Amino acid sequence: MRTQVCIIGGGPSGLLLSHLLHRAGVDTVVLERHSRAHVLSRIRAGVLEWGSVGLLDQAGVGARMHREGFVHTGTLIAARNRPIRIDFEALTGSRVMVYGQTEVTHDLYDARDAMGGVIVTGAEGVTLHGLPDAPFVTYVKDGTEHRIDCDYIAGCDGFHGASRATMPASLLKTFEKVYPFGWLGVLSETPPVSHELIYANHDRGFALCSMRNAHLSRYYLQVPTGDRVDQWSDAAFWDELKRRIPHEAADTIITGPSIEKSIAPLRSFVAEPMRWGRLFLVGDAAHIVPPTGAKGLNLAVSDVHYLSRALISHYTDNADDLIEGYSETALARVWKAIRFSWSMTTLLHRFPDQTDFDQHIQNSEIDYLEHSTAARTVLAENYVGLPF
Ligand code: RFL
Ligand code: PHB
16 A cells, blocks of 8 residues: 555544645545544543634534534632632633543544545554655554555654654653652533633642533542552542532532543653654654643644644645754644643642642742732633644
């Protein structure tokens, strides 16, 4: 088989890249290790920056998002039982869209199907060859080995994928910070406790109230590294959540059985560069952020913006300057989101080694946020998303 761009990974970044390229007349094949049902069962991101909304619209996949998603013009940061409203609309003129990653991925699979896009699911043993100059990819499907010759490879295969691992260690520089806690997430078929997200800083640890729709809520608790899901009964989860969120929310929250419960570790990670000859890294394959800033999926989307633009310029105008600049351009935006996600995480969590001094700094930062429009503007501008 031959294609122009072989895309490894059928998550949101791989599918969106494939769709944007196909609409511009560039041929792609997507290789996904898992089944479609598996990819669609992963409960992950919930918040889209307005720039991500725009790119999904541009790709022609925004109709259901605008019908079923929720536009949020602000969010609440609560500490010591006092919610501070960050008014995105007033502070930045922008907003965010609450629409689950599962739904985005669903819409992208439907759009790929409608255009006859080639997505190979259940592709095992995906291996990249011939880099940096003459790439081809091999994989095994149903016991048979296949080979795809291509001009370029887009590594959209997440943190544990094959693409980054193929880059020479002598070229790759990585930066990492592992946080000493994780997030325990619960999805429940209950109405959300608040019509805006609540990020709660509490002596017992961080908590987040989020949502998927009017009947589906998503909640998170900071838990120590090493905690297991089976240590957390539903009752224990709700009790702890109620202790950490503002009293008014705790008094009115509707609880119910969890339909999904999982623990995610928190880390910041960046791999540089994001290009090796004809291989590009995109999304979680190149960088990870702690979820506190709601940036992971949005960074994957902004990488896709830069890369699709570069590849379309190569195929339509024979110009390679955007390809040459891809890594530098994408990384400049990535590091700003890495910084913001780190600062939100530091502002809102309890660290095991936090001293009284550290605690005073955190308290005064929150105090500053409450009383300074400038501080709230900085937070809002980053949360709704810096421009592409
Ligand atoms: P994905 O989604 O991991 O997709 C990669 C795909 O590649 C496949 N794959 C392979 N295929 C073939 N061969 C191989 N060798 C392969 N190895 C892997 C995988 O099966 C998979 O289908 O990466 P992508 O597309 O870059 O998308 C990134 C986002 O998924 C991620 O950044 C977000 O989910 C992060 N995230 C959030 N981001 C936000 O923008 N806002 C949020 O509110 C938000 N909340 C979250 C989050 C992530 C979380 N967890 C669990 C990690 C909340 C949580 C709890
Ligand atoms: C979510 O709804 O899953 C979510 C929302 C905001 C975050 C992280 C996760 O910062």
